[in-house]
Amino acid sequence: MTEDQVIKKLISTASAEIGYMEKASNKNLDDKTANAGKGNFTKYARDLVNFVGSPYAQGAAWCDMFVDWCFIQTFGKDNTKKMLGGWSAYTPTSANFYKNSGRFFKSPKVGDQIFFKNSERINHTGIVASVSNSTVYTIEGNSSNRVMHRSYYINDTNIAGYGRPDWSVVTTKEEHKNEPWPLAT
Secondary structure, X not given: OOHHHHHHXXXXXXXXXXXXXXXXXXXXXXXXXXXXXXXXXXXXXXXHHHHOOOOOOOXXXXXXXXXXXXXXXXXXXXXXXXXXXXXXXXXXXXXXXXHHOOOEEOXXXXXXXXXXXXXXXXXXXXXXXXXXXXXXXXEEEEEOOEEEEEEEEOOOOOEEEEEOOOHHHOOOOXXXXXXXXXXXX
């Protein structure tokens, strides 16, 4: 598969989640809108805890979990860990995985993991879905307690940078085989 093809698969996975709302409790995790609330309970945390384990947990901020979940759904657990540089539900740590491997950039490309900052630290993340001359379009989890499309001016001072996954992990000449994702129980 080409890089464009694997990025399209990732964007398709993330796009299918648009409208998913965080839950008030551990009920109805697979329904996009039922049990909506501000409890930080999601199917993303549940699935990551079941499939990967630590560092994921229910009841925690889930923007980074959403990104990891989309990658695992699309490319499998082992490939995702290689592509992203490691596992973390904490956005500063995820950004550091990219920085430590020389894959953190100031200019976006489709498929990048976008990182946002406040006055203290990197505090939010999402997936770059498209880019125009002046605007970056994203798909983000835990944005107003849901998965949604967002857009930003490329020179927005709250954008800390972009982590570029190692696409070579899944763009080899051999056909990539996804690992099975465990069924929700």
